[in-house]
């Protein structure tokens with residue numbers, strides 16, 4: 447078994463020197479201008495090897511992507527053995543390694559971490575990795591491989607993948623040959639699994655019309671087109687999926703005037719969109735872990751159906767299936783949101799669907815964790831990142847239940863198909879897209895019916911730049927400011943729901959406001975932003 451080679455580690459590090467910057471592993475791993483990232487990726491590679499050794503050779507994933515960020519950015523993050531985000535306590539080690547000032551200091555830190563964490567240096571280390579379509583991706587893969595070689599880690603390059611595909615593969619590798627086997631360890635295995643599940647979920651159903659999918663000119667484009675080969679055709683009763691913005695030959699077009707983040711942030715369709723009123727549209731982000739839906743109404747008004755809408759749609763459908771299959775008692779469903787979820791969606795889940803809602807801090811790792819508390823945990827961020835988790839007990843109940851009638855049988859089959867269709871490791875735009883399509887087909891709904899389930903409260907999101915965003919410390923799932931002292935009392939004097947929190951990904955404080963009318967929401971956001979400016983300016 448290979449072990450770390452100190453000489454190689456130092457030489458490799460010298461090829462990718464620390465540029466004299468301070469880095470931090472945040473909500474989305476490390477993310478920045480790609481030309482600053484070489485040393486960071488090298489060091490993340492070392493950490494991946496350490497983490498794998500710590501877990502006795504379980505495979506760790508490394509994804510090189512900057513998601514919805516501009517084409518010149520890139521990023522890197524680690525995936526834990528079951529396909530989850532890196533365990534929080536290890537984020538700090540990633541930060542330490544990234545900031546080691548010299549090649550020798552890096553070697554010393556590697557050794558220190560290895561001994562502090564009681565890592566067996568002779569244990570096997572296994573890492574798999576992939577990247578999105580950014581021009582800088584292949585260079586950064588080179589930095590990663592240098593680190594894995596120096597650390598003596600076995601490694602496999604899965605080339606271009608969506609982020610959720612890599613998460614899927616990590617779980618597949620680590621569950622192979624166990625009773626929890628998640629799927630075949632190949633990109634094709636991913637398509638086969640999802641394709642078969644989709645077919646099963648659509649049995650006896652007809653899709654409700656075409657959907658045009660904007661792929662942000664990112665990796666989701668080619669991967670969705672590949673997935674289509676495994677889905678029933680339109681003639682076979684499948685969904686008519688039109689793929690647009692799938693140009694990955696020119697990576698400079700990535701996320702430019704298109705994609706889920708553009709649509710959500712600007713509350714408008716990509717300018718290139720040519721769809722007609724009421725036509726169903728969806729946008730993925732650059733690494734295909736987010737999806738939002740939208741359409742223009744008869745009155746030519748843009749209507750967004752974001753993560754909150756996907757969550758409410760999924761929760762409502764799963765609730766129906768639980769009742770229809772006779773499993774309701776074994777399938778306690780819950781919804782997990784952040785404070786950015788529209789208040790009307792929360793109200794709809796609690797009052798109409800009569801399901802519990804948990805609010806967590808921003809960042810999918812928090813939502814994911816909270817969702818595991820339910821038999822079926824539906825979690826989505828408003829921006830379209832989310833999934834549905836089935837607990838082991840729920841999976842067992844769904845797999846073994848004896849249906850008492852043909853109606854129960856049909857609902858059970860659909861539930862079984864959904865457990866396979868929905869990516870259990872992380873929010874997955876391709877899987878979520880098909881989930882929405884299945885639900886709309888079952889409910890025989892178009893966009894209008896989906897939208898009409900409830901009316902969103904007018905809201906406003908504002909970004910405020912302050913001297914030091916770390917002054918703003920939020921508590922209670924980020925709904926209240928604990929610091930600076932006195933700021934929350936000022937916000938409490940205003941009418942409507944509003945909160946301010948420091949962004950985890952940008953150097954700014956975000957203010958969210960929601961009120962009965964558009965004007966009141968704008969007014970509230972403006973006033974809270976002023977409170978933030980006032981307290982943020984203080985020494």
Ligand SMILES: CC(=O)N[C@H]1[C@@H](OP(=O)(O)O)O[C@H](CO)[C@@H](O)[C@@H]1O
Nearest residue numbers: 473474809810827829949950951952
């Ligand atoms: C309001 C908002 O959309 N915040 C985003 C954004 O976090 P901030 O901490 O707000 O910058 O990026 C995160 C990572 O992609 C994502 O999880 C989150 O939803």
Ligand SMILES: [Mg+2]
Nearest residue numbers: 513731733735
């Ligand atoms: Mg993304």
